[in-house]
Amino acid sequence: MTLLAERPSPLSHPEEPEHGHEPSGVLNWLTSTDHKVIGKSYTITSLVFFCLAGVMAVVIRTQLASPDGTIVSQHTYNELFTMHGSLMLYLFAGPFAFGGLANYIVPLQVGAPDMAFPRLNALSYWLYLTGGLTMIAGFLTVGGAADFGWVAYAPLSNAVNSPGAGPDMWIVALVLTGFSAIFTGVNIVATIFYLRAPGLTMFRLPIFTWNMLVTAILILVAFPVLTAALILLWCDRHLGAHIFTTTGGGVPVLWQNLFWFFGHPEVYILALPYFGMVTDVLATFSRKPVFGYRGMIFATISIGALSTAVWAHHMFTTGVVLLPFFSLMSYLIAVPTGIKFFNWIGTMWRGSLHFTTAMLFAVGFLIVFLFGGVTGVLLAAPPVDFATHNTYFVVAHFHEVLFGSAVFGGFAGLYYWYPKMTGRMLRERLGQASFWFMFIGFWVTFLPQYLLGLHGMPRRIAEYAASEGWTGLNRVSSVGAYLLFISVAIMVVNFYISWRRPIVASGNPWDGQTLEWAAASPPVHHNFTWLPPVRSERPVWDFNHPEHTTQQHRQSDHATDGLVGVATTGFTDTGEESE
């Protein structure tokens, strides 16, 4: 099997390729099909949406800081929490991972010159940007933006209960960003299957790339369902289809089933990439290989598989789903997630841990996500869910897992790969200050919300009576939100300083282990001028520390220079069968 031998290898062009014909500046940004330009555009755009949604969260927390909050009207409040959730989930957490960091890093980690379908990649970004702007533009319409929550439950989301252009723009925006995600998913799968460097078998891929493969497959399972459901909802609103309304013989709960069949894989689409980032960061800053590498891959695959069979745990209180089945499936997800925790601890165990900002965020993720995971197991018990569903307990739980992954995990990845993407280092001192504000602010914000939920405070309420006794905990939670705001502000300052007064980053500033660190920072036009031989899952480490490779990985003794031309396509470890 010499599937990859025909491809013009970047190895055969040691000098930097000619690219004087490339446009520069804005024209480059508009016309580029380079995964690095698109990846950076995605990263910046998604971080802008993150900041916008964060400001909305600050307004929401200010409204709730006192009873009978009057900072914003009930209508505005409803728009704010809807758009906060929609921006964070659809426009930040997903696109930041698979459009931003994965787009930039996956081709580098597999040793490829670009994504498999560069023009499709550009189309993904433009669909995403257009969709995002369409959603935000809802605020400019007469009736305001969508205000039916990010889940848009039928029949609240139909034309009678939510009239106006804002909700329509929300629907169209999600169809656009949905297609963007699907195209990116196709691209990632094709890139990982077909563009791997010689010697890079499946079981030598970095964990981040493995997780992106499973994520991309989940995108292909989940997003078409959402896109189809949104089109049905649009038909209900404009063509009188009555699919989700009782009046025409439709079934409102059908929307919930379709939505959560997307929605639960979606939360793993939002988590798995960040698990991957954290894994790579922990291994690099522990100077060790990933512990239980294969077990971790199987854990990721089983999380992906189970995540398609747990959607109705969002619907326990509807009274129309099979409780024991969805409860058991949800509990079972704790098993592979637990395996991952032991992999992460095993990776750090007896390592040499260096606490850069990236490492701090990665360890912060472990601490935060564990608590979110445990409260997730509680919610998977239908009786406990009856008591806490739609309360702040659930709000605290999903912020702990989603904020834990997308923000702690995502910022670990961002700090880790920022030198690769920009050729500049971020200031460590500012980064660490931002981490501590975030870590403390996080607990101050969300621990009181668990208690509020247990004390009976429902989610999505614009105001509450002083007699409820929720004022004190709400106030603490709001203070925490301001700490989080400060943390992000420090980070923005850090980006600004690195832009104005750069400290140049080398190709491999962290003693990284995987192929992206064999490229320059930032990589040249087609990424690599040189690749080390790939004989394990950490070729750059093997090359830099030949006396400290993993003993258990047998070396192929005839491939001693960098020009390994033969790759296996099967799931083999050593590649020796291909001789």
Added chain:
Amino acid sequence: MPLFLLGGALVLGGCNAPTFGAFRGATVQGKDEFKLWVGMVIAGIIVAIIVWALIFWSIVRYRRRRSDEIPRQFHSSLLLEIVYTAVPIVIVGFIFYFTVVTENEVDAVSTHPAETIHAVAYRWGWRFIYQDGNGRSQGVIVQTGAEPALLAQSPNSPLYPRLVLPDHSTVRIVLTSPDVVHELYVPAFNFGRNALPGHPNVFDFTTTTTGIFQGHCAEYCGLYHAEMLFSVKVEAASQFQQWLTAQQSSQAQSGAAS
């Protein structure tokens, strides 16, 4: 060890166990839920402490001392991997058993409820229609008097409807919605259930404690969702009957007058 402690916690739960912030439950169903809650929280805390301890040990003990140190490059341990896969599966099996037992208790519906109440959740209020044991209407309707866009009042405010229930009785609730999805949520009962358009949901409350409890709509239902409140009053069965009779006569009179 976690298994043993979980089992112990489930047996002890509900007696003098700490509540971990939750309501103890003012109904039989709510108390069942509370026991499961306590057991699972204790198991969860034990697991979390073990894992956190391992994380903290790693970050303190294995901090880099010299910039050139390279640790031993071990990367797996089959035995350890089997153990940390198998133990969670056993824990899950154990928790799942107690979950199903509790769930069946909470969701059980009596064939002879003392009272049947049709609860209608609508934008933005509640209507409670009382029937006798044979399903005949007793002519009593409690309805919300509140106009939306009041500033939030206590759910005990007379502006909001009050669901009155007899103590130590099993009451059946038949919950529906004429418009969007709502949720009847009584925190002190540890219970919430959706009101779905086109599909009545039926469940029982077996009351154990007199008092006034707050109720909310917990499923977001649009503009005035935050003000869709009610209260539940549980009183001795005799008082309840007096209240019901008084309501019957006053509502019959006002019906005749109009």
